Amino acid sequence: MALLEVENLEIAVSTQRNLLPVVQGVSFTVDENETLGIVGESGCGKSLTSLAIMGLLGTSPVRITGGSIHFDGMNLLALSERERRAIMGNRMAMIFQEPMTSLNPVYRIGDQIVENLRQHQNLSHAAARDRSVELLSLVRIPDPSERIDSFPHQMSGGQRQRVMIAMALSCDPKLLIADEPTTALDVTVQKEVLDLMADLQSRMGTAIVLISHDLGVIAETCDKVAVMYRGKIAEAASTADLFAELLHPYTRGLLNSIPVVDRDVEWLEAIPGRVPTLEETLTGCAFQPRCELATELCACEAPQTTQFKPGHSVQCHFAGQDRS
Ligand SMILES: Nc1ncnc2c1ncn2[C@@H]1O[C@H](COP(=O)(O)OP(=O)(O)OP(=O)(O)O)[C@@H](O)[C@H]1O
Ligand SMILES: [Mg+2]
Incomplete structure (x- = not known):
């Protein structure tokens, strides 16, 4: 059984x-x-999807309406609030899209890590503080024993993201979900943060779900890929298989839209059109209005998931075909 199993999530x-x-x-x-x-x-x-796994949809108007999520053999959707809290931030941790929304601006970063450690582990204040300095050093914050007393606004964006990683890793989670952990950072810092996550993974064996809109980042860091389009998985495969044969026209479009640095253009060949809004009712394939392969079939009938090859699935009537 896999560590995390998400099935037919709605x-x-x-x-x-x-x-x-x-x-x-x-x-x-x-x-x-x-x-x-x-x-x-x-x-x-x-x-x-990631908030659903973390059990963080809370009382928002968004809710899970179907499917199952199993983590380490436990059915997460059947846990009581108390059981769920014992797992989150401890065996499962998340790095959020915007670190400033998850770090409390009025507390020193050290106090926030210490608090997190003490909530989940039976440590004295002094031991938790020592461990926090160790964690800050692990995520390569310079002078950690001094920086531990900084407030979030006294740190750069890259450093705040490292503090978030330190906090997420404070309890040795088995699973780390990183939602666009590097989007707000410039390219060099982005690479450092990604390298840091990979390094921590190789030391601790953590499973990682990395969310990004950049297929280039995914290609460099992930073992396997799920391409999402308008709430569904358009294509999924191991990274090697996916790049050996891009089956979905959307995946090919994403690859061609990789942001280009040091050029006048910001995006290369961005996919024309936009993702349909939630209010738009779709009868056929959600990508069809933007797809150069689309036919009448695509407008009338949503494609089902098919296994194109073992381990390589796709939702497209014309998977792997090319118009050119
Ligand atoms: N609390 C909410 N209430 C209503 N609609 C919501 C809420 N949260 C998200 N949505 C809608 O659900 C859809 C999916 O949102 P989600 O935040 O998962 O997108 P995303 O893939 O993470 O996008 P991004 O790359 O911008 O972070 C969007 O259309 C969004 O407007
Ligand atoms: Mg998002």
């Missing part, structure tokens, strides 16, 4: 009038020591 947003599906039939697994990349444009449901 999430919906309730509005005054109806329930709009936002994540549909999403399934994937992550093993110990493995990194899964989830990639897709803004609004495809990446963050909601």
